[in-house]
Amino acid sequence: MEELSPTAERLVSEFVRTTRRQGAVPSRQVADRTLELLRQLVSEPGWRQTAQLVGQLRAAGRQLAAELPTQPAVGTLVCRLLKMAREEHGAHDEVHEARPHGAPPSQVDSLHRRLTAGRGAAPAADLSSELTGLRANLLAGLDELQTELDASADNIAREALSHIHADDVVLTAGRSATVLAFLRRAARERAFHVLVVEGAPFGGGHRAAAELAALPRRVHVTVIAESALFAMMARVNKVILGVHTVLADGGLRAPVGTQALALAARFHSVPVIVCAPSYKLSPQFHRGDQQEGFLESVSPESVLPYADGALVGRARLTCPLFDYVPPELVTLFVTHTGGTSPWYVYRLLNEYYDQQDHEIVQV
Structure with a gap:
């Protein structure tokens, strides 16, 4: 129960x-x-x-x-x-005593799911017995x-040298601890230039730039405003981003402004690489902008101070926290197991989660 x-x-x-x-x-x-x-x-x-x-x-x-x-x-x-x-x-x-000798359970389960696909769901296992040592x-x-x-x-950072080469111009946005570890690992052996989008009004990009500039072997770091993003994208070799949630279709729930960044990258044919730890993989799909997870906003006071009372009274402002980025704007996910295409995220989800539990996770 x-x-x-x-x-x-x-x-x-x-x-x-x-x-x-x-x-x-x-x-x-x-x-x-x-x-x-x-x-x-x-x-x-x-x-x-x-x-x-x-x-x-x-x-x-x-x-x-x-x-x-x-x-x-x-x-x-x-x-x-x-x-x-x-x-x-x-x-x-x-039931599993009839498993072929030497076959792992996951392989048998996967084969059973494929054979029964389209013929109704398999009966739920009986979990009523007590197991010693469970x-x-x-x-x-x-x-x-x-x-x-x-x-x-650390495992994600080990992939850095496969994606960042000498004299590359890399663009990132805001501050992501996973992305910072990725860039630090590459900076041990290669010199490159990092453009950091400041992430206004929260200023995460400034904090990330300060940490990168303090590396023993300094990488060249430049902070840019969101308004300069499209113009600077023509000089960028690749975009490396953190993410809040990876959705089941390979799309992203990411900090606001990421969708515009990804669109600029696609216009200039710049690959977008997303560093994603496994706990950020969600089995849910994006079902529209009315999903609760996409509706979170904060006070717009940092954008339009309350001191500007006359203007505040004539304007209605929202300051959302998240964007939805569709999978076609993402080139590659880097997880602790290596690189994964957005179109193969479903295989990771099948490995991590049982299908009957998907509704527990909300987006």
Whole structure:
């Protein structure tokens, strides 16, 4: 039954309050705290059967996604754990005893899905039995997932020398910790020029430029305004971006202004490379600008100060945080496993998430 126990409800409510109170924090920090919450839910002694744990996790995932729709790591990590739980249970299920000798479970499952495609959904597995060691195995799986997150930035940065060459002109926007690690890795061995779009009115580009300029082996760094973006794009060799969420079709939920940047890059035939940790891969599609995750705005006071009272009274302003960038504007995703085309993101989603849990994640 998909409902939270009193202890789990208290943990989830406390997580939501803390996350909201902290305000704008890096998504990696939210991912780490989400893994800690999942460890507490798995360690809770109130469940015995896999079905009870799955029900609690699904209920927690729904509540977290509803309360924190703009935090991609929350729902996606819950889905990762749900897939782990089902796979652990499936490994002990009597149905899998008929598996061909030496064939991994994922290969058999994939073949079964292909053979049954178009003939109705396969019956849900029976998760009502109790499995000895399931709790310990899931906690070990969460530790492995934490290790994956800790190493993801370094693994993505290792691909830098494959994409950044000597004397390249690279353009980036705002401040992304993953992109900064990517550029730092390339700067160890190659000299190149970085154009940083300032990201007004938030000024993330200025902070990123200061960090890049402070490298021991300095790269040439230039901060440009958004208004100069199209003119400067003709001199750029490649665009390297961070992202808030990668959608199931290979599109992006990215900081506002990214769509205009990607359109300018396509006009000048400049490749757009997106550095994306695995926890930012969402199984949901873009369904229109009315999705809750795309509606978040902040006060426009930084654009039009309240001191300009006469003008403020005659103008209606919005300051949105996110853009939707369609997949045809993205050339390549760089994840911790290497480069992936936008059209093959679905294969990563099949590896990370179970299809019946996709609705938990909101965009």
